[in-house]
Amino acid sequence: MGASDQDFILHHYDTSPYSEKVRLAFGIKNISWYSVQIPNIMPRPDLMPLTGGYRKTPVLQIGADIYCDTQIILREIERRVPEPALLPASVAGAAPAMALWTDRSFFQASVALIFGTIGDAVPAEFKKDREQLSGAPFNTDAMKQAVPMMKDQWRAQAGWLDAQLSDGKPFLFGDAATLADLHGYMNIWFLRSALPDAAEAILSEYEYVSSWEGRLKSIGHGTRTELGSAEALTIGSNAAPSPPEIRDANDPNGRVPGDKVVVMADDYGKDPIAGTLVSSSDQHITILRQDKRAGEIAVHFPKTGFFIVPG
Ligand SMILES: N[C@@H](CCC(=O)N[C@@H](CS)C(=O)NCC(=O)O)C(=O)O
Known part of the structure; x- marks a missing residue:
């Protein structure tokens, strides 16, 4: 069918x-x-x-x-x-609001860290496309220079996820995954997929994030x-x-x-x-x-x- x-x-x-x-x-x-x-x-x-x-x-x-x-x-x-439910009443306002953090400042730190590291290997058509998308030059040199700063920014934000999990609950707001977990997971997944070594170097510090990440990954994608x-x-x-x-x-x-x-x-x-x-x-x-x-x-x-x- x-x-x-x-x-x-x-x-x-x-x-x-x-x-x-x-x-x-x-x-x-x-x-x-x-x-x-x-x-x-x-x-x-x-x-x-x-x-x-x-x-x-x-x-x-x-x-x-x-x-x-x-x-x-x-x-x-x-x-x-x-x-x-991804949006039980206990997270109904906090979880959607979290997107404005994870999708903006956390995501921009991921992008800068990833493209600052692999920028030279990025195909010219991709760079051109992303210049059209952002309306700004895809400046690999500037991104490279920003990598140390972006590591600090990225680590601090991953640290918030770890702090939120540090009382041992399996997911950010309790026993079940909610919309908040989806938002929080996105940047961890992105760095882990694009730069496994850099991700491991930062995330090995955060044991709660690492085991939470494993729990989310094992859920899969449905059919x-x-x-x-x-x-x-x-x-x-x-x-x-x-x-x-x-x-x-x-x-x-x-x-x-x-x-x-x-x-x-x-x-x-x-x-x-x-x-x-x-x-x-x-x-x-x-x-x-x-x-x-x-x-x-x-x-x-x-x-x-x-x-x-x-x-
Ligand atoms: N606010 C959007 C952001 C989506 C976004 O920026 N996606 C990236 C890819 S993950 C993108 O569109 N890149 C350019 C493209 O795919 O054309 C959302 O939540 O869906």
């Missing part, structure tokens, strides 16, 4: 640390999902019709609903498969089946999105369903995605857009990390 418009389809690549959060969420919830492997650089011609131009990785597709950014991807997985990008696009174009119209009565900007808007990331990969607002809340915005290949698509974004302007 092939993939249907009810299945989780993750567009990702294996070395992507943000994607690892989602793969691990599938593992925790023991979900069967479809994997579309995308290149780690642009172009991605079968994916852009679905996202409307959003180019970061990963992207979650369910039929003609497209979820951009791991914040909203993980929230949607939790909504559709509530058990075991993964590969799918082609063209097939995923066909599933999207044959499906109809059905986001309920939700008006955010407290929107401080007075937006209402039907407004034309443009959504873009506020940090890097700021490509604008234009559409018609159909649903929003304090935490999310969903826009509808038409694409000549994908048909009508609903694209969902979180509020934090994105700017919304009139279209």
